[in-house]
Amino acid sequence: MIDAATRVAVDLTDRSYDILIGSGLIAATGAELARRFPGSRYAIVTDETVAEHHLDSLARSLTDADLGFSTIVVTAGEASKSFSVFESVVDGVLSARLERGDLLIALGGGVIGDLTGFVAGVVRRGMRFVQMPTTLLAQVDSSVGGKTGINTRHGKNLVGVFHQPTLVISDTGTLDTLPRRDFAAGYAEVAKYGLIDDAGFFAWLETHWKDVFSGGPSRIEAIASSCRAKAHVVKIDEKETGPRALLNLGHTFGHALESITNYDSARLVHGEGVAIGMVLAHEFSVRMNLCSPDDLARTRNHLDAVGLPTRMDQIPGSLGKADDLMAAILQDKKVKRGKLTFILTRGIGKSFIADDVPPEVVRGFLEEKLTG
Numbered sequence: 498m499i500d501a502a503t504r505v506a507v508d509l510t511d512r513s514y515d516i517l518i519g520s521g522l523i524a525a526t527g528a529e530l531a532r533r534f535p536g537s538r539y540a541i542v543t544d545e546t547v548a549e550h551h552l553d554s555l556a557r558s559l560t561d562a563d564l565g566f567s568t569i570v571v572t573a574g575e576a577s578k579s580f581s582v583f584e585s586v587v588d589g590v591l592s593a594r595l596e597r598g599d600l601l602i603a604l605g606g607g608v609i610g611d612l613t614g615f616v617a618g619v620v621r622r623g624m625r626f627v628q629m630p631t632t633l634l635a636q637v638d639s640s641v642g643g644k645t646g647i648n649t650r651h652g653k654n655l656v657g658v659f660h661q662p663t664l665v666i667s668d669t670g671t672l673d674t675l676p677r678r679d680f681a682a683g684y685a686e687v688a689k690y691g692l693i694d695d696a697g698f699f700a701w702l703e704t705h706w707k708d709v710f711s712g713g714p715s716r717i718e719a720i721a722s723s724c725r726a727k728a729h730v731v732k733i734d735e736k737e738t739g740p741r742a743l744l745n746l747g748h749t750f751g752h753a754l755e756s757i758t759n760y761d762s763a764r765l766v767h768g769e770g771v772a773i774g775m776v777l778a779h780e781f782s783v784r785m786n787l788c789s790p791d792d793l794a795r796t797r798n799h800l801d802a803v804g805l806p807t808r809m810d811q812i813p814g815s816l817g818k819a820d821d822l823m824a825a826i827l828q829d830k831k832v833k834r835g836k837l838t839f840i841l842t843r844g845i846g847k848s849f850i851a852d853d854v855p856p857e858v859v860r861g862f863l864e865e866k867l868t869g
C-alpha cells in the first residue's frame with residue numbers, strides 16, 4: 498500500500514480522484530490497486546523505452562499482489578498517438594478480455610497517457626484507467642485533467658475525449674532515468690504555474706530549482722504544487738470554456754514554433770517551445786505596457802538558468818519569416834471579429850486572457866524579434 502505519499506485531491510464530484518506523489522511508489526502500486534479495486538484485472542500500456550527502465554518493477558509489484566494483468570508495449574515517441582497504434586491498443590485490450598470493471602494502466606509520458614486515456618474513454622463505452630506518469634511533463638501536466646487523444650494528419654490532438662483517470666500514481670524516482678533535456682522541458686510547465694498566478698511559487702522555484710532537478714525533497718514539493726494548481730483550474734473549468742485557457746500561457750507562440758520546426762524533436766521539444774513562448778508573451782506584454790521589464794528579466798533569467806532556450810535564435814535551423822510564424826499562429830487559433838486571444842501578463846503571477854489582440858501587432862512584434 499502507498500501510505501507515505503503526498504496526496505493531491507482532484508475535486509470533480511463523481512469523477513474525483515487522488516494524485517499520489519512520491520519516490521519509489523511503483524513498488525507499492527500492486528498493493529494499492531488491490532485495496533482500491535478488489536477483483537479487477539489490468540492492462541499495462543507503455544512504450545519501449547519506459548518498459549526497459551520501469552516495467553519490470555511494476556509487473557513485479559502487481560504479481561506480488563496477485564493481480565492479473567497483460568502488457569501492451571508501443572513504440573516510443575509522438576508517432577504512437579496515431580489511429581493505427583490506437584487500433585492496436587484497443588485490440589490488445591479486447592484480446593486480453595478486459596471487461597468494463599477492469600482498468601488500464603498508462604505507464605509512461607504524455608504520449609502514453611493521452612493514447613491510453615483515449616482508449617479507456619471509448620472501449621466498452623468507457624473503462625477506468627490509472628495514470629502512472631514517468632516524465633516531468635506528464636507528472637505536472639498531462640496526467641491531470643482528463644484531456645486524452647491522438648493526432649491526425651490535420652493536426653495534433655484533434656481526435657479525443659475528456660476522460661478523467663481514476664487514480665494518478667506519480668513515482669518521482671522514475672524521473673531519474675529521464676534525459677536532462679526532457680526534464681528541463683517538463684520544468685517549463687512547472688515554472689508556468691508560478692508565472693500564471695502564483696508569484697510566491699515562482700520565487701520559491703528561483704531558490705529551489707537545483708534541488709528539483711537533482712531529485713531532492715523540493716522535487717516532490719514542486720510536482721505537488723503544480724498538480725494542485727492544475728487541479729484547481731480543472732475543477733473550476735473542466736472542459737476549458739474559460740479560465741482553463743490560462744494554462745496556455747506561452748503556448749500560442751510555442752505551438753507555432755513547434756509547427757514550423759515540423760515537430761522535429763532534434764530542433765525543439767514542446768517544453769522548449771513553451772519556454773520561448775512564455776518569454777515572448779512577457780516581452781509582448783512589456784511592449785503593450787502591461788508588464789514591467791524587471792518581471793520579463795526575471796522570467797527569462799530563471800528559464801535560462803535551468804538550461805531552457807528563451808530566444809527563437811537558439812532553435813537550430815531557419816525559422817523562416819514572420820509571415821510563416823503568423824500563419825502557424827492563425828492555424829492554431831480562432832480569430833474572433835478580427836482579433837486574437839492571447840494569454841498576456843501584468844507581471845509574474847498576473848497572467849490574464851486577452852481576447853482583443855490585433856494580429857498585425859503580433860506580426861510586427863515577431864518580425865522585429867526574428868530580425869533581431
Ligand SMILES: NC(=O)c1ccc[n+]([C@@H]2O[C@H](COP(=O)([O-])OP(=O)(O)OC[C@H]3O[C@@H](n4cnc5c(N)ncnc54)[C@H](O)[C@@H]3O)[C@@H](O)[C@H]2O)c1
Pocket residue numbers: 544545546547550573574575578605606607608609611631632634635638639640641642643644645653654671672673674675676679767
Ligand atoms: N493531456 C494533456 O492535458 C496534455 C498536456 C500536455 C501535453 N500533452 C501531450 O503529452 C505529450 C508529450 O509528453 P511527454 O513529453 O511526456 O512525451 P513522451 O511520452 O513522448 O515522453 C518523452 C520521451 O521520454 C521517454 N520516457 C518517458 N519516461 C521516461 C523515463 N522515466 N525515463 C526515460 N525515458 C522516458 C519516452 O519513451 C519518450 O521517448 C504530447 O503528445 C502532448 O500533446 C497532453
Ligand SMILES: [Zn+2]
Pocket residue numbers: 638686748767771
Ligand atoms: Zn504544454
